[in-house]
Amino acid sequence: MTDPAPASATEPLRDDIRLLGGMLGTVVRDHAGDEIFDLVEAARVASFQIRRSELERPELAARLAAVPTADAIPVVRAFSHFALLANLAEDLHRERRRAVHVRAGDPAPDSSLAATYTRLDAAHLDPETVAYALAAALVAPVVTAHPTETRRRTVFDVQSAVADLMRRREYTVDPRAREALDQDLQRQILTLWQTALIRLSRLRISDEIENGLRYYELALFDVVPELNTEVRRELRRRWPGAAILTQPLVRPGSWIGGDRDGNPNVDADVVATACDRASATALRHHLGELAALERELSMSGRITPVTERLSALADGSGDNDPAHRDEPYRRAIHGIRGRLSATAARLHPGIELAGIVDDGRVGYETPAQLLADLGVLDASLRGAGSAVIADDRLARLRGAVEVYGFHLAPLDLRQNSEVHERVVAELFAWAGVTDGYADLDEDARIALLSAELRIRRPLTTPEALLTEETAKELAILRAAAAAVRRIGPAAIEHYIISMCTSVSDLLEVEVLLKEVGLLDLDAGYPRCTVQVIPLFETIEDLRGGAATLTAALALPEFRSLVDAHDGVQEVMLGYSDSNKDGGYLAANWALYRAELDLVDAAHATGIRLRLFHGRGGTVGRGGGPSYDAILAQPPGAVNGALRLTEQGEVISAKYRDPVLARRNLEALVAATLESTLLDVEGLGTDAPAAYRVFDELAELAHRAYRDLVHDTPGFVEYFTTSTPVAEIGDLNIGSRPASRKPTEAIADLRAIPWVLAWTQSRVMLPGWYGTGSAVTEWIGDDPERLSTLQDLYRRWPFFRSVLSNMAQVMAKSDLGLAARYSELVEDEALRERVFDRIVTEHERTVRVYLQITGYDSLVADNPALERSLHNRFPYLEPLNHLQVELLRRYRGGEDTDEVRRGIQLTMNGLATALRNSG
Template identity: 65%
Template sequence: MAATGSTPDTPNPAAIEQAIATPMVERISVDDTGRVLTEPLRDDIRYLGGLLGDVIRAHAGEETFRLVEDSRQDAFGIRYADRTRDDLAARYVGRGVSDLMPVIRAFTNFALLANLAEDLHRERRRRIHLRAGDPAQPSSLAGAFAKLADAGLSDAEVAAALVDAEVVPVITAHPTETRRRSVFDAQNRITELMRIRSRTELTPAEEAALSADIGRQILLLWQTALIRLRRLTISDEIVTGLRYYGASFFDVVPALNNDVRAALAEAYPDADFGGMSMISMGSWIGGDRDGNPFVTAEVVTEASSSAARAVMRYHLDQLTTLHQELSLSARLFRPVTEALTELGAHHVPAGEPVDGDDEPFRSAVTAVRSRVLARALVTLGEDVIDPAERDIAASSVPYDDADEFLADLDVIDEALRAGSDASIADDRLAALREAVRTFGFHLSGLDMRQNSETHEEVVAELLAWAGVCDDYAALDEPARVELLSRELTSRRPLTSPDADLSDLAIKELGVVHAAAGAVDRFGPRAVPNYIISMCTSVSDMLEALLFLKEAGLYVPGATPSCSVRVVPLFETIEDLRDGAATLTATLGLDFYRDLVRAQGNTQEVMLGYSDSNKDGGYLAANWALYRAELDLVKAAREADVRLQLFHGRGGTVGRGGGPSYDAILAQPPGAVQGALRLTEQGEIIAAKYAEPVSARRNLESLLAATIESTLLDTEGLGDDPAEAYADFDELAELARRAYSALVHETPGFVEYFTASTPLSEIGALNIGSRPTSRKQTTAITDLRAIPWVLSWTQCRVMLPGWYGVGSAVQEWIGADERRLAKLQDYYENWPFFRSVMSNMAQVLAKSDMGLAHRYAQLVDDEDLRERVFTMIVAEHERTIAMYTKIAGTSDLLADNAALKRSVYNRFPYLEPLNLMQVELLKRFRSGEDSPLIRRAIQLTMNGLATALRNSG
C-alpha cells in the first residue's frame, strides 16, 4: 500500500523564485529540424503580421503602432532574458484605456491570424505527406482501415460491431466564443486567399493584387468590432451554432458519411452497410436549462424551428441547383424508368409548368421540390418560403417525413444508374441523399437538460396539486420509487390546463410541452434525449420521465413508448462511483426495462468531466470516469442492454479536453461499442469546424477512433488489468486528497481564487447567456465549471489540468524505484495513462507561474496570497518533476511537435494581453468603472481565449 501520512516536499524559496522568474516558453526548445519544418508557418505569420502592422499604422496612428511593436519586441525579449516583465508592464501603467484598446485589439487580431496560419500549416504538412505516399497517419480513416486489415477481422464481425454505429458531436454554447459573424466570415476569406498564395504560382502583379486583397480583409477585420456590446442572448447563441452548418457541416458531414460507407463496403463486401450514416449532429443550445433561467418554452421552439429552417433552406437550394444540372433529354438518355416518369407526373401543383416529357429528371426534381416546399409551409409557415413559391407550397402534398423525401430521391438515383450515369448520381444527388439521411427535416437533435433538484421541486408540487402525495420531499428513496413507478404505469395525467401552479412548474412543463411540439412538427429525431444533471438516484431518473409523460412524450402501457431517452448525467466523483448501481436499479423496474427494450434496447448515460474535476481534481476525476465506464459496461452487459456513453467534455483538459482521437482510444474495453456522443464547445467549435478542411479532419478523427475502439483491443493492459486498476485507485485517492487540501480545506481559498482571477468579471461583463453559478452563492461546488476553468486559464495557472498529480505520484512512489518503473511501463503501454499525462503536460506547457504571480498580487490579504500561491507553485514544480521521471524527458511537449511549435512561436504574443488584463483589473477593482474599461477587460479575455484555443 501507498504511504498515507507523508507531506510532499515543498521547494525552497529560491526554487519558487526561480519558477516565478522563468517564463514557461523558456523551458520549451525547438531544434533546427523543427525550425526548418516551421519556416513556411513563420513566413505566413510574418506576412500576416506585417499586413496587420500596416493596417494599424495607417488607421490607428504611428504612436499606437509603436506601442504595439515595442510590446512585441519586449515580449520576445522576455523569452531571451533581454527584457523583464516589469519592463513590458510599465508600458501600460498610467496609459488611458482608450490608448490600450487598440493594443489589445492588435494582439487579439494577431492571435486570430496566427490560428489561421497554424491551421494552414497543418493542412500543408498533411498534403506533403499524402503527395509523398507516406503511410496513413493516425487519426485518419485510412489509418483506421489499415489497422482493421492487420487485425484480420471477418465481414460478419465488422458488420455486427458497427450495425448501429453512431458518432454525434453535440454543439453547446460557451462564453468564450463571442466572435461575431462578420469576424468569422473575414477569417474564412483570408484563409481562402492564403491557400491561393500557398498553392499557386503567381506573377508579381498577381502576388501584389493578392496581397492587396488579403490586406483589405485584414483592414475589414481591424475595423470590425470583435465582440458585442450587449450581453449575449440564447438567440445569439442559436445563430452562432447554426453558422457552422453553412460553413462546413452541410458540405462535410454527408460526404464523410458516404466515404465511410463506401470504404467499409469495399473492405468488407459480404457485409451490408447500406443504411449506415455514422455521423449525425446534436445541440444543447436552447434546450439546456440547467442553471440557465433564460431557456423557456419559446426558446425551445425557436431553437428547433431555427434548425429546421436552416435544413429546409439547404434542401431547397440543393434541389434548385440539381434542377439546373439535371438537364438530361429523353431524346438522348435511355432508358427513362417508369418510376421516374411517374414521379415527375405526380404531385405537381395544378397549373404549375413542368419541363415536359423531354426533360424527365427536371420534372421529377420539380415534383420533389414542390413537396419539400409544402412540408416547409406546414411545419414552419410562410416566412421560410419565397413569396413567389407560396402558391406552389399550398397546392402540393407535403412529405410526411424525411424518409418519403429520400425515397423519391432514390427514384432519381436509380433512374440515373439505369442509364449508366452513375458518375452524375454520385455527385450532388448523392450528397443530397446523404444530407437527408443525416439531417432529415430537423437538422440536429436538440437535447433537453435540467438539474435533478428542479425536477424534485416541481414533481413534489405536481403530486401535491393532484392529491397524490402532500409531501413528496419527505419520502425516502424506496417510497419515492414506488410512488413514481405507480404514476408511470398509469395513463392518468397529474395536471390539467386549469391547474394552479407556481411559475417554476409552469415554466418547466412549458419547456417539455414545447419539446413535444418540436417532435410533432419535425420528427422524433428533433429531441432525442432528456438529460438529468446531478443525477444521484433512481427517483431522479423517474422524475424526468414523469415530465415527459405530462407532455405526452412518454405513453405508459403494456408496451410503453417514448421517443425521448432519459439520460442520467453522473458528474461528481461520488456519483460516478455510484452510477452503475443507479443504472442497475432503474433497469430492475419492469416498466422501465420494457421502455428501454422499446427504444432499441439502448440506454444512454452521460459522464460529466467538468464537475468531477472541480470536485476532486484532474487525476481523481479521470480515474473516476474510467472506473465508472468499467462499472457501467458491466452493469449494461448483465442487464443485456446496449450502453451508449455521452461524454460531456469541454475545451480544456480540466474539462475533459485534449485530442479527441487519443481520448477515445483511451476509453476502457466495451465503452465505445460503435457509438459515441460528445459535447463540442465554444472556441473549440471554431477551431475544429469553422471551415471544411479542418472540419473534415476533425470529424474523420472521431470516426477513426470510434471504429478502432469498437473493433480492436486498445487498452494495452493484457488479460489481467486488476493490478493496474488497484494502483490507480491508490493514486487517484492521493491526488484527490492533495487537491482537496488546497481547494476544499484551505481557509480563504475561495477569496484567493476570486481575487486572483477574473472570475467576478466573467459574470459582470456580458459574456454568454448563462449565469456563472447555478445558485447565488460563493461556494466552489455551486460555481459552473466553465467560469471555474476559464478563470484559472486566463491567469495562466491552469490549475484544473494538473493540480494534485505531482503530490500523488511522489507520495505513491516514495523511495520504491519499482513503483516508478511501473508508472513508466503504464505510460508506455496504457493509452489511458499516456493520454492523461500527455494532456497534463500540454496544460503545464501553457501555464506560467510568473504571469500567475502577477495575478496573485490582486489578492489584498498578503498572508493568504503567499500561503496559497506558494502551495500552487510548489505543486506545479513537483508535477513537472514527476512527469519528467515518468516520461523520461523534461520536454513537456515531446509528443506533440505541432503544439510545441505553436507555443514557442506565438506564446510571447500572449504576454501583453495578460499584463494589460492585470493592469485593467487593478483599475476596475479600485473603482475605475466605465463601459470602456469593461469592454477592454472583455477584449483581453476574448484575446487570451482565442490565442490559447481551448480556454474554458
C-alpha cells in the same frame, strides 16, 4: 500527428505569420495611428525580450500600467487579431505538411481513416463480429454554447476568406495575380480590424443558437454526408453482405436552447425557437440543393433513357413548362421542390425560405418520403450509366436528408435533478396523490413514480395554478412535445438529468414527460421517443453510477422504455464537475472506473450502453485530442457509438471550414472504429494490477487537491480575487450566470467559469493540480514503483493520454504571469500561502512528468505545440498584463464602458490565442 520535419519545413509557417502580422501592423498604423502602433510594437519587442531573459517582467507591466484605457483597447485588439491570424497560419501549415506527407507516399498518419482501414485489414475480422459491434453505430458531436465563443458572424466570414486567399496564394506564381491576392488579404484584415470582436450587450440565447447553426453552412452540410458515404462504402467493401451502417454514422446534435441547468433564460419560447431555427436551416439547405439540381440535371429524354418510376415522377410533377417537355429530371425535381416547399410552409408558416415553389402540392410528411423520391432520381441515373453524376450533388443531398431530415440536429434538453424533484412534488400535491413527496425515502419514491408510469392520466390541467418554477418547466416540456409533433421525433431525442444520483431522479423525468404527452402506454408499459439520460458528474456520483443504472433497469417500467430504444441506454459522464470536485487525476480515473463499471452493468443486464462524454475545450474539462481520448477509453466503453460535447472556441477551431471539419470528424470516426473493433487498451492480464495502482494514485491526488481547494481557509477569496471569475459573470459574457446558485461556494460555481478563470490567469490549475503530489508520495524512495509507472506509460493509452494532456496544459501555464494576478489579492498572507503551494505543486508535477516519460521538456512529444508556443506565446504577454491592469482599475471603481469592454477583449483574445481555454 507528430511532425518530424526539419526546421526548414516550418519556414513557410513563419513566412505566413510574418505576412499576416505585417499586414495587420499596416492596418494598425493607418487606422489607429502611429502612437498606438508604436505601443503595440514596443510591447511586442519587450515580450520577446522577456522570453530571451533580456527584460524583467515588472518593467513591461509598469509600462502597460501607464497606458490610458482608451489606448489600451486598440493594443488589446491588435494582439487579439494577431492571435486569430496566427491560428489560421498554423492550421494552414498543418494542411501543408499533410499534403507533403501524402505526396511523399508516407504511411497514413494516426487519426486518419486510411490508417484505420489498414489496421482493420490487418485484424482479419469476420463480418458477423463487425456487424454486431456496429449495430447501433453513432458518432455525434453535440454543439454547446460557451461564454468565450462570442465572435460575430462577420469575423467568421473574414477568417474563412483569409484562409481561402492564403491557400490560393501558395499556388499562385504570377506576380500580378499574387499582388491582387495580397490586396484582397489586406482588405480582409482591414475589415477584421474595423469589425467589433464582441457584442456590446449580453449574448442572448438566440445569438448562441445562430452561432451554432452557422457551422452547418460553413462545413457540416457538405462534409458529414460525404464522410458517411465514404465510411459506409469502405466498410461494406471489406465485409460485403453484412448489414453494416444501416443508419448514417455521423449525426451531429445540439443542446443550445435546450440546456436550462442553471440558465434561467431558457424558456418555452427558446426551446421552440431552437427547434424551429434548426428545422428551417435544414429545409433551406435541401431546397437550395434541389434548385441547383434542377439547373444541373438537364438530360433529355430523347437522348438518355429513364426508368418508368422517374417518368411517373416527372409526369406527376405539375411542371408544364414547354421547355422542360423532354427534360424528365428537371420536371421530376420541380415536383420534389414543390412538395418540399409545401412541407416548409406547413412547418414554418410565414418564414421565407429561398427556393420555395408554391404550386399547391401536398407536402412530405416524413424525410423518408423525400428520400424515396430522391432515390428514384438516383436509380434512373445509375441505370443510364450516369453514376458519376449521381455521385455528385444528388448523393450529397441524399446524405444530407438522411442525416438532417427536417430537423437538422436533435436538441438535447437538460435540467438539474433538484428542479425535477420540486416540480414532481408540486404536481403530486396538486393532484392529491401525496403532500409529502419530498419527505419520502428512495424506495417509497420509486414505488410511487413507478405506479404513476402505469397510469394514463395527467396530474394537472393547463389552467392549474402552479408556482412559477413548475409552470415554466411544464411550459418548456409542452413546447418540446409540440416540436416533436410538428417536426418529428428526431427534433428532440434526449433529456439529460444533471446531478443524477438515484433511480427516482430518472423516474421523475419520465413522469414529467408523461404529463405533456411525450410518454404514453403501450400494452400497459410506457414508451417514449425521448430517452432520459443520467448525467453522473461528481466523483461520488461516478462511483455509484453503475449501481443506479442497474437498479433502474430492474424496474419493468424503466426497462420497457430502454427496450423501446432497441435496448440502447445512454449515460452521460461529466468531465467538468468531476474535475472541479476532485481534481485532474482523480477525475480522470473516476471516469475510467465508472466506464468499466457501466460496461459490466450493461453486460449483466443485457442492454447496449452508449456513453455521452461531457468534454469541454480545455484539459481541465476533459479536452485534448479527441482521437487519443477515445482510444484511451476502457474496453467495451465505446461499443460502436459515442456522443461528445463540442464547446467554446474549440468549435471554431474544428468546424469553421470544410478542411478542418473533415479532419476532425474523421479523427472521431477513426477512433470510434478502432476502439470498437480492435484491442487498444494494451494491458491484457496486467489490467487489474494497473487499476489497483491508479486506485491508489487517484486517492492521493484527490486528497492533495481537496486539501488546497476545499480545505484551505481563504481559498475561495484567493480564487475570486486573483482571477477574473467575478467579471465573467458581471460583463455579459455568455447567456447564463456563472453560478448555478447565488453563492460563492466552489461547488455551486459552473465548471466553465471555474476553468476559464484559471486559464485566463495562466495557472491552469484544473488541468494538473494534485498529480505531482500523488505520484511523488506513491513512488516514495522505491525505484521499482517509478519503473512501474514508466512501463504503464509506454503500454497504456489511457495513462499516455492523461499525461500528454496534462503536459499540454502545463506548457501553456506561466506562473510568472500568474504571480501578477496573485498581486490582486490584498491579503498578503493569504496570497503567499496559496500561491506558494501552487508554485510548489507545479514544479513537483513537471518533475514527475519528466521522470515518467523520459522527455526533457513538456512539449518534447508535441512539435506542433512547441512551434505554437514559440511563434505566438510572446504575443499573449501584453494581453495578460493589460488584463491585470484593467481588472485593477475596474475593481478600484473605474466602472466605465471602456474598462469593461477592455476586460472582455482581453478574455476573448486570450481564449483565441490559447485555443482550448474553457
